[in-house]
Amino acid sequence: MTTDQAPALESLLSVRGISKAFGHIQALTDVSLDIAPGEVLALLGDNGAGKSTLIKILSGLYATDSGEIRMRGVPQRFQSPADAKAAGIATVYQDLALVDTRDVAANLFLGREYTRGPFIDVKRNVAESRRVLEQLKLGHLPASGVPVGVMSGGQRQAVAVARTVVSGAELIIMDEPTAALGVSESAKVMALAHELRDSGCAVIIISHNLQQVWDFADRFAVLHLGRLAGVRRRSESTVEEIVQLIVYGAAGA
Amino acid sequence: MTATIVAQPGTPPASPPPKPKADPVDRILDVGIYIALAALVLVFSVASPYFLTVGNLLNIGQAVAQTGILAAGVTIALIAGQLDISFGSVIAITAVLIAVLTSAGVPVAVAVLAAVVAGLLVGVLNGVLIVHLNISSIISTLAVGTAVTGGAYLVASGQVVPLPDPTVFSWVNARILGLPVPMLIAIAVYVAGWILLSKTKLGAHIYAVGGNSSAALRAGIPVKRIYFTVLLISSGLAVLAGVIVLGRTGAGDPSYGAADMFTVLGAVLLSGIGLGGGTGSVQRTLIGVLIIGVLANGLVLLGVQSYYQQLLNGAVLVLAVVMEAIRRKRRSR
Numbered sequence: 003m004t005t006d007q008a009p010a011l012e013s014l015l016s017v018r019g020i021s022k023a024f025g026h027i028q029a030l031t032d033v034s035l036d037i038a039p040g041e042v043l044a045l046l047g048d049n050g051a052g053k054s055t056l057i058k059i060l061s062g063l064y065a066t067d068s069g070e071i072r073m074r075g076v077p078q079r080f081q082s083p084a085d086a087k088a089a090g091i092a093t094v095y096q097d098l099a100l101v102d103t104r105d106v107a108a109n110l111f112l113g114r115e116y117t118r119g120p121f122i123d124v125k126r127n128v129a130e131s132r133r134v135l136e137q138l139k140l141g142h143l144p145a146s147g148v149p150v151g152v153m154s155g156g157q158r159q160a161v162a163v164a165r166t167v168v169s170g171a172e173l174i175i176m177d178e179p180t181a182a183l184g185v186s187e188s189a190k191v192m193a194l195a196h197e198l199r200d201s202g203c204a205v206i207i208i209s210h211n212l213q214q215v216w217d218f219a220d221r222f223a224v225l226h227l228g229r230l231a232g233v234r235r236r237s238e239s240t241v242e243e244i245v246q247l248i249v250y251g252a253a254g255a
Numbered sequence: 256m257t258a259t260i261v262a263q264p265g266t267p268p269a270s271p272p273p274k275p276k277a278d279p280v281d282r283i284l285d286v287g288i289y290i291a292l293a294a295l296v297l298v299f300s301v302a303s304p305y306f307l308t309v310g311n312l313l314n315i316g317q318a319v320a321q322t323g324i325l326a327a328g329v330t331i332a333l334i335a336g337q338l339d340i341s342f343g344s345v346i347a348i349t350a351v352l353i354a355v356l357t358s359a360g361v362p363v364a365v366a367v368l369a370a371v372v373a374g375l376l377v378g379v380l381n382g383v384l385i386v387h388l389n390i391s392s393i394i395s396t397l398a399v400g401t402a403v404t405g406g407a408y409l410v411a412s413g414q415v416v417p418l419p420d421p422t423v424f425s426w427v428n429a430r431i432l433g434l435p436v437p438m439l440i441a442i443a444v445y446v447a448g449w450i451l452l453s454k455t456k457l458g459a460h461i462y463a464v465g466g467n468s469s470a471a472l473r474a475g476i477p478v479k480r481i482y483f484t485v486l487l488i489s490s491g492l493a494v495l496a497g498v499i500v501l502g503r504t505g506a507g508d509p510s511y512g513a514a515d516m517f518t519v520l521g522a523v524l525l526s527g528i529g530l531g532g533g534t535g536s537v538q539r540t541l542i543g544v545l546i547i548g549v550l551a552n553g554l555v556l557l558g559v560q561s562y563y564q565q566l567l568n569g570a571v572l573v574l575a576v577v578m579e580a581i582r583r584k585r586r587s588r
């Protein structure tokens with residue numbers, strides 16, 4: 003079952019008929035999905051449903067067997083994570099890829115520091131970091147002087163997300179961002195997803211925990227045994243219906 | 256999964272989040288080395304009226320210059336996550352090559368160039384083992400260092416080789432504005448190291464690579480090139496130290512550098528840099544260098560026998576290692 007067949011005009015990312023097999027395991031079968039700018043989509047599904055496989059395809063880690071990916075209507079061929087990044091897709095993995103011994107500014111501009119000749123333009127890196135942090139309502143985080151290693155799990159997640167904004171990403175994918183976090187920290191990460199949405203980015207959140215994402219996602223895409231079981235708007239669905247999609251792959255069973 | 260959802264407001268309450276702070280024990284250990292140095296200076300200046308004289312302070316400066324130059328190189332490599340212990344062998348091969356080549360009639364400039372090339376080759380070799388063969392830095396540099404020291408003995412035929420014209424390197428023993436030349440060189444090295452690490456993009460990348468190499472790689476930082484760069488800096492500074500020893504002694508001895516191993520590693524570890532990479536600075540290493548230098552000098556002034564000094568050096572090293580263990584334990588709570 004797929005939703006709208008033609009790529010929606012306003013969609014940022016449009017996935018059409020993607021399939022992927024590992025040997026004889028069919029991880030994904032004919033998955034189609036759209037996401038618009040300024041939207042938070044929760045990608046749900048039981049263990050082995052294919053969530054990670056789908057986002058690895060979108061991040062350029064896996065090639066597809068068949069199907070098409072478009073960003074702003076432009077067909078993409080991702081050969082590597084760099085290709086996906088260049089197309090505006092940034093993924094925050096669970097390991098966060100932060101340099102724990104360095105401060106926020108160093109992490110936000112890791113590998114793309116503002117420089118003057120061979121020298122780091124520390125002032126500018128810190129000022130730009132402050133700007134991005136403010137924009138994401140993370141102004142309480144110190145831009146400089148405190149290594150991110152001493153920060154809480156939620157704060158570190160926030161730094162990793164802020165870095166995707168610095169990189170100019172339009173679609174930000176978070177892989178189980180709340181898996182290792184407590185309730186209040188999780189809520190903050192979800193609030194951050196809202197800030198991203200409000201600044202015009204699209205956000206895909208992979209989650210096991212419907213409870214944590216229910217209040218924060220605009221739509222829910224449910225994978226079941228590698229197929230898209232359904233896509234629902236929160237305003238037009240119920241928790242019970244989504245749970246049924248996750249467990250049985252169909253609603254009203 | 257249960258289907259019961261507790262309705263929550265759309266946004267979480269805006270309670271002021273706690274500001275992240277550094278671990279208090281970390282901070283005590285951080286200032287500890289400054290306190291230790293101050294305490295040593297205080298104790299020795301009370302115990303010996305000669306300690307705080309200009310003459311003696313310059314003695315200390317002269318004595319720690321070589322340790323300091325080596326320790327700066329080791330620090331830079333260690334920040335990138337590579338422990339380079341081949342510096343002793345580079346000192347030996349540098350001094351021996353220059354002595355042997357000039358004795359054979361090779362012009363001094365060419366002999367020095369040969370020593371520089373040999374020293375940098377040690378860095379390249381370290382890099383190849385570490386980066387391309389994925390062997391840990393301590394094993395790689397131990398192996399390369401052992402081989403190169405063997406090479407130095409071979410080149411010198413196991414002998415101490417005197418310089419045919421020691422005056423060529425006598426500038427090492429000169430003073431400029433009253434300051435010993437090795438001390439001035441060491442100061443220049445530390446200023447350069449401080450600028451490199453805290454002001455330049457390369458420095459930022461050295462910290463990033465040491466802190467999380469896979470994150471650095473994913474951020475597009477040329478990790479392998481950075482490893483080679485720090486190993487070459489470390490070897491290059493060891494060549495410099497080798498020339499200084501050569502000038503001071505007027506001879507090339509293949510056993511040079513062996514004694515530097517523990518003072519240099521002691522000074523570096525005392526700075527609290529840790530072996531994990533991604534932290535540390537040459538300023539802190541300098542404090543470690545000074546602690547060891549002041550300790551050695553003060554004990555001599557007090558007439559303490561040299562094997563007690565050896566014992567104390569060992570104790571300092573143990574202390575540094577214990578400090579690091581405490582930090583690591585607290586980090587991995």
Ligand SMILES: Nc1ncnc2c1ncn2[C@@H]1O[C@H](COP(=O)(O)OP(=O)(O)OP(=O)(O)O)[C@@H](O)[C@H]1O
Pocket residue numbers: 024027028029047048049050051052053054055056210
């Ligand atoms: N690299 C791989 N090689 C072989 N099989 C794989 C590989 N990656 C995933 N699979 C298989 O593909 C299917 C989908 O896996 P995927 O990791 O995408 O599920 P998931 O929804 O992310 O599950 P989870 O919630 O447990 O993370 C599973 O059957 C899995 O065993």
Ligand SMILES: [Mg+2]
Pocket residue numbers: 053054055
């Ligand atoms: Mg997964």
